[in-house]
Amino acid sequence: MQLEINNLNKQYGNGVHALKDVSLTIGKGMFGLLGPNGAGKSSLMRTLATLQDADSGNVRLGDIDVLNEKDKVRQVLGYLPQEFGVYPRSSAVELLDHLALLKGVKNTGERKALVNYLLQKVNLFEHRKKAVKSFSGGMRQRFGIAQCLIGNPKLIIVDEPTAGLDPGERNRFYNLLSEIGEEAILILSTHIVQDVRELCTQMAIMNKGEVLYHGGVDQALExxxxxxxxxxxxxxxxxxxxxxxxxxxxxxxxxxxxxxxxxxxxxxxxxxxxxxxxxxxxxxxxxxxx
Structure with a gap:
């Protein structure tokens, strides 16, 4: 399965042209989307995650028309936005159970097993009864990845995931992303160059809504x-x-x-x-x- 983005454009009401004829082909594995703040990365991620419409262009995820079949996209999508809000008093296990229910996991036993598996995968099982609001930044990001993985997604989008993390948490997050990136198309949107160098073999550089480079990391260095x-x-x-x-x-x-x-x-x-x-x-x- 590939994600094919062709001539995508988005202009906001204030006149900002956030996406200018963006075209990318992204295959399975880790893909780094690198650019300064305001480059258009979040606009692209929100469009791919079906949270906003494009003005023109087309996007296909395998056989799915991403811009016109949003419900189908959401069934195979895992999304960790830059600002990941949580309910103030909900424990990790309660919140993940609720999110799994919203994603269609109706069977109670199946849902419990899934929640426990995901919390173990992101190394939060021993903290499962604590309020997510009390988690450190790194723990909250790992919880965000856990909710991304509900439903075995084919496309995973993470937007600025390591901003504000200390070096230890960043390394733990790198290892987690690297592991799950083997099973799906995973787009890592960031302004931190080290994130892309550590994790990705393919990348794009964006600025002012345009793609300036698209290809291999090693080829970029050449x-x-x-x-x-x-x-x-x-x-x-x-x-x-x-x-x-x-x-x-x-x-x-x-x-x-x-x-x-x-x-x-x-x-x-x-x-x-x-x-x-x-x-x-x-x-x-x-x-x-x-």
């Missing part, structure tokens, strides 16, 4: 291989370097800005060749350097 150079500079010199070089990014290292620049040939002024990384690709694409 676009800038051998063309990234770095240099530590004095504070206050960044505007001058931005004027004279194609600066990809800058970050503080040891209290001084370390800049990465894109160049076909080694630039002067003591630059050294840097090992290209996915963050360089991301910023190079966003800044239209490649």
């Amino acid at each position: 676009l800038i291989e051998g063309k990234v150079y770095e240099k530590s500079i004095e504070k206050g010199m960044l505007p001058q370097y931005r004027e004279n070089y194609a600066v990809i990014s800058d970050k503080l290292v040891g209290g001084k800005p370390l800049i990465h620049v894109f160049a076909e040939e080694e630039p002067a002024n003591d630059f050294v060749k840097a090992e290209a990384n996915l963050e360089d690709v991301f910023f190079a694409k966003i800044n239209q350097l490649v």
